[in-house]
Amino acid sequence: MYRIGFDIGGTNIAAGLVDEKGAIVSRFTLPFEKEAYRGALAEKLAGMVYSLIENSGIRKEEVVSVGLAVPGSIDPNAECVLDAYNLDLHNVPFWAEVQAQLPEFPVLLINDADAAAVAELYGGAFSEAKTAVLLTLGTGVGGGVIIGGRLWRGGMGHGVELGHMALDISGRMCSCGVRGCIEANCAATSLITAAREALASGERGLLYGRCGGDPARVNAKLVVDCARENDPAAAQIFGDYVNALSSAVVSVIHLLDPEVIAIGGGVSLAGDFLFDPLRESVKKKCFFDTFARIEPARYGNDAGILGAAMLGADTVI
């Protein structure tokens, strides 16, 4: 018995054949071509399904579901893609389109951040957990919530927008147009923004040396590396970042009191250099004497494929 999961991104479409142990046993990746796929994406995905089955030497009867993780908002019935800017899909009845192309399999649709949270339920950071939250710190801040051991899609079915909870309403403007969202302070991008501001205001330390004074060469890893090497400006930026992130984590704890908070995305690769001060700061701010384990998400780039595949396991949502 196998399940197929798709992680459909603005750059690539990645498909994986997932076995009963939750391992990806076969993969198929294609570049996402916005123009070529306009109106023909469902057909393309169906082709990938049949290729994946054929190339894996299994019978199609062994595939029990096909899940689609999409970087965008999904309607409460999980049928339409409301807005997926990177895919240029807007109010598209995507589920029906793909289901029509794949009549032999139940097709399921999910937001990619939700898919990543579902993936962690299967052998990942959320194993055994009933209440858990995933925060993904990348270009933006995404996340998924598990309540009662199942994916939480919101009381009205709108899903969650963890990155756009308020954090610092006197602070930075968020790309969404609202001041002070978690995303404006905890995305990898906010490390870059802060470093560029430091350079612009005349900072000439390690950070400046490493990027040759070129703001375009600043990335989140560079800021973390310089902080690790005790560059004062980078250390300050990273310290402020950890302070903001710990407040975001405390907000989630004070509302949901989850057993686990998993952190994924590029910034989580800083490892203990991030997690140690983060846990310490949460401990200082949290009202509860015990609180959620705070740990790295287990699944990185595979989270979308795995989560989409596991949607077919009807214990999940």
Next chain:
Amino acid sequence: MYRIGFDIGGTNIAAGLVDEKGAIVSRFTLPFEKEAYRGALAEKLAGMVYSLIENSGIRKEEVVSVGLAVPGSIDPNAECVLDAYNLDLHNVPFWAEVQAQLPEFPVLLINDADAAAVAELYGGAFSEAKTAVLLTLGTGVGGGVIIGGRLWRGGMGHGVELGHMALDISGRMCSCGVRGCIEANCAATSLITAAREALASGERGLLYGRCGGDPARVNAKLVVDCARENDPAAAQIFGDYVNALSSAVVSVIHLLDPEVIAIGGGVSLAGDFLFDPLRESVKKKCFFDTFARIEPARYGNDAGILGAAMLGADTVI
């Protein structure tokens, strides 16, 4: 069939006999005397139960439960009061103490903000709702959360601390010692603080006239009244308050997507003058095209009694 609910506060102990329709048919209130009750509070409550039954002319067999709402943190088993500062109760096995005094009735213990949320489920703002959040804007900011039509006590049983979610981490220090909590920006107290700061910085408008220049005479209602009369300083303070509150509400919506958010406490008495701009501001900041109804809590001072009483209805938690 009746239920008894207690709202035990630092000033008064209020008990009510609640009928099957959820109406308080009889009441008994005593001042809370911290010194006199030390170690004897359970006995006092039991006495009140028997007096209430006797004076109401019912038989004690008609009372199916006794609920206790306490202003403080409760352990995950709902047996101990961990900290209730106003009652001077700390790590007290309060449930067992009261149950021992009232062997004929099942005794149940709950936090008062949780009780208020439970009360709204019964003919109040949360009737028919599966996911709902109560925010109480008073001296502090309290709140209760309903998920799946039941009181949410947190994934690990610690309850919720809505007032101490982060909102403005560059802003005001909260009384809890952490900068920028919702409570530091959305409590009635924060209207008073902002008005006193305005007076201290030389503001001499309507606000100044109404309090005779005496900061001690400033209260939240005065600020609201002056804002209503278009005093520029008061209008600015109230506008900032609504902006902060709408961000707090959006945080809750983006995580839980509830069907209803009810707002209680002193500030909610401002009515449409609060709710109209609040809804408008939430609409601007919220990602979802439709979102929670935002409305006044139905039960004011009776919320604790009603919620504690309804704990006995086993559909609730």
